[in-house]
Amino acid sequence: MELSFGPRRIPAGVLGGRRRLPTLVAGSVGFLGTQPATLCSIHEMSESRVIEASQCATHNPVIRPRRNRVSPAVRGLVRETELSADHLILPIFVVEGSGVEVEVNSMPGVSRWSVDRAVELAKEARDHGVAAVAVFPALTEGFKDPFAKEATNPNGLMQRCVSALKKDVPEVAVITDVAMDPYSSDGHDGVVVDGEIVNDATLPILAAMAVSQAQAGADIVAPSDMMDGRVGAIRAALDAEGFTSVGILAYSAKYASAYYGPFREALDSAPKAGDKKTYQMDPANAREALREVKLDVAEGADMVMIKPAGPYLDVVRQVRDAVDVPVAAYQVSGEYAMIQAVAQNGWMDGPSLMTESVTSIRRAGADVVLTYFALEIAKQLR
Numbered sequence: 430m431e432l433s434f435g436p437r438r439i440p441a442g443v444l445g446g447r448r449r450l451p452t453l454v455a456g457s458v459g460f461l462g463t464q465p466a467t468l469c470s471i472h473e474m475s476e477s478r479v480i481e482a483s484q485c486a487t488h489n490p491v492i493r494p495r496r497n498r499v500s501p502a503v504r505g506l507v508r509e510t511e512l513s514a515d516h517l518i519l520p521i522f523v524v525e526g527s528g529v530e531v532e533v534n535s536m537p538g539v540s541r542w543s544v545d546r547a548v549e550l551a552k553e554a555r556d557h558g559v560a561a562v563a564v565f566p567a568l569t570e571g572f573k574d575p576f577a578k579e580a581t582n583p584n585g586l587m588q589r590c591v592s593a594l595k596k597d598v599p600e601v602a603v604i605t606d607v608a609m610d611p612y613s614s615d616g617h618d619g620v621v622v623d624g625e626i627v628n629d630a631t632l633p634i635l636a637a638m639a640v641s642q643a644q645a646g647a648d649i650v651a652p653s654d655m656m657d658g659r660v661g662a663i664r665a666a667l668d669a670e671g672f673t674s675v676g677i678l679a680y681s682a683k684y685a686s687a688y689y690g691p692f693r694e695a696l697d698s699a700p701k702a703g704d705k706k707t708y709q710m711d712p713a714n715a716r717e718a719l720r721e722v723k724l725d726v727a728e729g730a731d732m733v734m735i736k737p738a739g740p741y742l743d744v745v746r747q748v749r750d751a752v753d754v755p756v757a758a759y760q761v762s763g764e765y766a767m768i769q770a771v772a773q774n775g776w777m778d779g780p781s782l783m784t785e786s787v788t789s790i791r792r793a794g795a796d797v798v799l800t801y802f803a804l805e806i807a808k809q810l811r
C-alpha cells in the first residue's frame with residue numbers, strides 16, 4: 430500500500446473513481462446498542478450507487494450520542510463544565526511610575542502596569558465579572574537584596590498596589606504572591622547561602638512578607654516558593670497578627686518548569702545562578718504532588734494549586750480526587766505565550782484555543798483557574 434498525503438501521489442484504490450471516498454468499513458460489523466449490520470464498503474460505491482443507502486446500510490443505531498449535540502441549545506443543556514468569570518483569577522504585573530504600560534515581549538497582550546493602570550485594569554476585570562486578581566511586582570535591581578527586605582516595606586510597590594486595589598476596586602479579591610524571587614538579588618525563592626537554597630532561614634522572611642501583604646489589605650496570600658513548612662509558618666504569623674480571615678492559596682504542586690520563562694522576563698526574576706530544581710517539583714512526579722498537597726492542607730492551606738496547568742491535567746485530577754479543599758490551577762506564562770504565538774502566526778485559532786484550554790483545566794478538576802486570558806474569556810462570556 431502506498432501512503433502519501435501530498436497532492437501528487439494518490440494511493441490506488443482510495444480515490445480510484447471520480448467521487449470515491451476512502452475505504453472505511455467493510456463486512457459484517459456489530460455495534461453496541463445496534464443490530465449487527467452489513468455495511469458495504471464505501472470503497473465499492475460507485476458514483477451512481479452512493480445514494481442507494483438502503484442497499485448499502487441496514488444499520489440503524491438505537492443509541493445515538495449525536496442527538497445530544499444537535500443544536501447549540503441542546504449542547505448547552507448537557508454541557509458538563511461551565512466556564513465562568515467567577516472562577517477566574519487575572520494575574521497582573523506591576524511596575525513603578527504612573528500611566529505606565531510596558532508590554533511583555535514574550536507575552537503579546539500582557540503588560541506591566543503602574544499601580545494607577547493596574548487599578549483601571551482591575552476595574553475592567555470587575556466590570557466583566559472576574560473574581561480576583563493576583564499581583565506580581567516587577568522591581569528594578571536597586572530594590573533587590575539577598576534577604577528580600579523590600580518585600581516587607583509597608584510602602585513597597587506590592588503594598589501600595591494592594592491598598593490601591595482594595596480602596597478603588599474592593600469587590601475584586603486581591604491575591605498576593607509570597608516568594609522571595611522578585612525581591613531577591615539571587616533571583617531565587619529562598620535565601621541562598623553558598624549556592625544552596627536554605628529552607629528554614631527562608632520561612633520567617635516568607636511569614637513576614639505575608640503579614641505585610643495582609644496589612645496592605647490582601648484577601649488571600651499565595652506562597653509560591655515551595656519551601657517545606659511555609660504554609661504552617663505563614664498561618665501562624667497571620668493568626669498571631671490578627672489576620673485570621675486572610676486565606677492561604679498554596680502553590681502546593683509547583684513544578685520546575687520551562688513554562689515560566691515569559692514570567693521571568695516580565696519580572697526580570699530569573700535565578701542569577703543555578704535552577705529551582707531543589708525546591709520546585711520534578712515534572713516526572715505525580716504521587717509527590719499528592720504528598721505536597723496533603724501537607725499543605727494539614728498546615729492550614731485554604732486552597733491548593735497545581736502549576737503549570739495544561740501539561741499537568743492528570744495531576745489536577747488526582748489532586749481534585751484526593752482533597753476536599755478547593756483546587757486551583759495556574760495556566761502559566763508559557764502556556765499563554767504558546768497559544769498567542771500560534772494564533773499570531775495564523776496557525777491555529779486563538780480565541781478557540783483560549784476557551785478550550787481553560788475549559789480543559791476546569792474539566793480536569795480545577796475549581797479556580799489563574800490565567801492571563803481571564804479578562805478576554807470574561808469578555809467573550811458576556
Ligand code: PBG
Pocket residue numbers: 606608610618653654688689690691692693760761762763
Ligand atoms: C515566583 C513565581 C513564578 C511564577 C509565579 N510565581 C516563577 C518562578 O517560580 O520562577 C510563574 C508564573 C507564570 O509563569 O505565569 N515564585
